Amino acid sequence: MAQHHTDLPRLDQLTVACAHPDDESFGLGAVIAAFTEVGTQVDLVCLTRGENSTLRAGGDLGEQRARELGCAAQALGISTVSLLHHPDGGLDEVDLHRLIADIGAAAEGSQALLTYDHGGITGHPDHQRVTQAAIGAGRTLAIPVLAWALTSQVASALRDRFAVPFLGRDEDELDVTLAVDRTRQLAAIACHGSQLEGNPIPHARIELQGAEEHLRTLYRPDPSENPASSNESA
Ligand SMILES: [Zn+2]
Secondary structure, three states: OOOOEOOOOOOOEEEEEEOOOOHHHHHOHHHHHHHHHOOOEEEEEEEEOOOOOOOOOOOOHHHHHHHHHHHHHHHHOOOEEEEEEEOOOOHHHOOHHHHHHHHHHHOOOOOEEEEEOOOOOOOOHHHHHHHHHHHHHHHHHOOOEEEEEOEHHHHHHHHHHOOOOOOOEOHHHOOEEEEOOOHHHHHHHHHOHHHOOOOOHHHHHHHHHOOEEEEEEEEOOOHHHOHHHOOOOO
């Protein structure tokens, strides 16, 4: 059985990589708040403006969602937001090296990246593409890539209730268990008005998760490949 840690990894600076405005709140909000509350500088890179959301598509949705993201970032204590213009629903068609370079540029100076678990939590192809690109950026920068993950029980309950292929992990696949306060996350979720109408999933998921969140480590640099960290002999 894997070792379980209940401590938040200590980081001065963390970059979060997401696909759509609202992922940082609906999904990673409580984890992001846990970091900002202990003084970690959290920067966000969001690869699309969410302009093709099936929940109220059309009009100036991209602009509205950019404003909602600004509101949510403030609620979560996020320092900077890089909102990029890759196509919502089309990240699979964007060159992977381009996405790796975009995430890498946003994460310059950070000690770790945080993104979704493999499978994208909801199975969304954009989420899975971001995970793939974040791992590429982690390798390039030689920093760990952490992932927000659901437990198998929560994912299974969500699959039963909603027609969404949520993917969860068994206990031995989860590296960190966090006790979280959801106050900031709930405030951030409320910023995303365009995505809340007729969408019971964010609150249902939080109810099932209770006060716990889980992280996995998707990539950790090999210290033997980094001469700067090798021991000096006197
Ligand atoms: Zn999303």
